[in-house]
Amino acid sequence: MARKQGSHAGITGPRVQDTALRLFAQHGFAAVSMRQIAAEVGVQAGALYNYTADKQSLLFDLLQGNMTDLMGGLDSADLKGPPLSRLEGFTRFHIRYHLPRRDLVFLSYMELRNLSESNYATIARLRRAYEDRLEAILLDGVASADFAIDDCRIATLALIAQLTGITNWYRPDGRLSEEQVAETYWGLVRRTVAARSHA
């Protein structure tokens, strides 16, 4: 049986991606079978291969799409002005981007080891480019004496780890709204780098 009702391309495709993302994040890449994905989508396993070359590509496409969206979003945030403003913009963008995508974030950190060498290199390059955006802000701030930082590379990694860690405990129906979280973390970030205290 095929095409039970209406043309399915452009419907099944995205559903395969969404289902794979959810299941990979929930159980791990290796623990999820193509047959499980197919069952949740509502097709047979063979049909998945109309939408992906193989299982590994399914993972890679999710991670690459995530990093591309992340970089694109940061570009759109269009950070300008003095270093402190740009740092605030980065912090708020990072939180705004990551909180609604907790599955994807978890996947991006956990399943890098399941990528082939060249696929891994691609993702690592994109991640490094993202980190470098923050590091550039920190370096500018040190140059202008707005920030006091010993080691900007370390501070970059420390801040990103701190911000990304939010996805480990945040729940949309929890004690804090996304806005409150952003406010609180911006306070922490500012104090971590600022040369002078703020009242």
Add this chain to the structure above:
Amino acid sequence: MARKQGSHAGITGPRVQDTALRLFAQHGFAAVSMRQIAAEVGVQAGALYNYTADKQSLLFDLLQGNMTDLMGGLDSADLKGPPLSRLEGFTRFHIRYHLPRRDLVFLSYMELRNLSESNYATIARLRRAYEDRLEAILLDGVASADFAIDDCRIATLALIAQLTGITNWYRPDGRLSEEQVAETYWGLVRRTVAARSHA
């Protein structure tokens, strides 16, 4: 053939744990087969069941052992004195404990989802107890006006994420020694919470 040379109990057992840890961290729990572990240990798959009830217990024992060691180590660190000193002690202990155990840390964050419900609850309880140790220090510091923190629970999670994130990039043969890392991160932590800047 059995006992090729000398009694093997007490030798094979730990080797099974070590090998399982390394392979789980490298490839993921679900991606590693009992036969792979056995091959690296140098026995047949069946022999593993002299040392573990099943594959899941192998994972749980590793994670539980880690959390027990972590809590025990923190107790041994025996933090005393004013909040700032205790925070410094906690920070340095956390780094000292985690840096030589990067595989175990990675495993502890990635593979919680592969635990049964009750095994998961056990690990989560231990983790919460560890977080509460830090939170208690922060609360004391706020009470004594040594620290200025809006939300001590959030600050706790933020600091632990920041410190644990070191294991994602630290390499023993890298640019920074463990001591330099501890020094740099203690600087970041102090600035994040301290009520007044330090020269």
Add this chain to the structure above:
DNA sequence: TTTTCAAATGAACGGGCGTTCATTTAAATG
């Protein structure tokens, strides 16, 4: 030397894996 038994073997169990492909279906096209 003989006995004991912890430790390991190796075959077997039922089942699931990723992937391929000839075939069938039915919506869209002319």
Add this chain to the structure above:
DNA sequence: CATTTAAATGAACGCCCGTTCATTTGAAAA
């Protein structure tokens, strides 16, 4: 209505999985 073709089926491929267990081995105990 007849044709085309995108989309899905379902069986098959060879292979690996976690776990069990009767059997074998050989170091240590008697």
